[in-house]
Amino acid sequence: QVQLQESGPGLVKPSQTLSLTCTVSGGSISSGNHYWTWIRQSAGMGLEWIGRIYASGSTSGRTDYHPSLKSRVAMSLDTSKNQFTLSLTSVTATDTAIYYCARAGNWGREWYLDLWGRGTLVSVSS
Amino acid sequence: QSVLTQPPSVSAAPGQKVSISCSGSSSNIANNYIGWYQQLPGTAPKLLIYDTNKRPSGIPDRFSGSKSGTTATLGITGLQTGDEADYYCETWDSSLGAWVFGGGTKVTVL
Numbered sequence: 444q445v446q447l448q449e450s451g452p453g454l455v456k457p458s459q460t461l462s463l464t465c466t467v468s469g470g471s472i473s474s475g476n477h478y479w480t481w482i483r484q485s486a487g488m489g490l491e492w493i494g495r496i497y498a499s500g501s502t503s504g505r506t507d508y509h510p511s512l513k514s515r516v517a518m519s520l521d522t523s524k525n526q527f528t529l530s531l532t533s534v535t536a537t538d539t540a541i542y543y544c545a546r547a548g549n550w551g552r553e554w555y556l557d558l559w560g561r562g563t564l565v566s567v568s569s
Numbered sequence: 570q571s572v573l574t575q576p577p578s579v580s581a582a583p584g585q586k587v588s589i590s591c592s593g594s595s596s597n598i599a600n601n602y603i604g605w606y607q608q609l610p611g612t613a614p615k616l617l618i619y620d621t622n623k624r625p626s627g628i629p630d631r632f633s634g635s636k637s638g639t640t641a642t643l644g645i646t647g648l649q650t651g652d653e654a655d656y657y658c659e660t661w662d663s664s665l666g667a668w669v670f671g672g673g674t675k676v677t678v679l
Binding site: 489490491492507509510543545550551552553555557561 | 571601602604606612613614615616619620623625657659661665666667668669670671672673
């Protein structure tokens, strides 16, 4: 059974870079037709999609980011470790949130988030 | 503020029905398929409805989805205490080029 687990610092200072890793277990990140995504949830903003990365075939490594975060976000793959990562630069207090990694599968006509990690709380504070 | 608008809360007695609306625009709900997620307290969201009105295996038929114009609706019939959770709608916004979510609706069973 495929599982996702987020890891990374729980506290980041303002203006620094937030870095998180999602480890996929129970299956290969490169197999199947999936987008690997990051979502965050803060008290004031609800759920917010950060971005996604594709890990299969000729388009492996293709990324899409939310336009409001695009200038600060980067996602990457490490297929040898079965992981994908999130980097968010120049963080402020508004980036404080629970960060989830999730898998998007192709269900019928669209992509849906069908498997989620437990989430990790990241606080931005000096 | 979320791109998709949901009521903050709805409530009903056990066995009753609730409907949760999700209002958007022509760039999202009107021309794309809708997903609904259930988030039980302290847990990650779970896919409840996909392609506007379809249920993944294991989701009871008490949960249903529909859409009319720029508004999608999640219905829950035969309300149970285990249904107390936050519910989120989600779809692709073609103008933004992004997945967008509603602000979430808290369902309370009285």
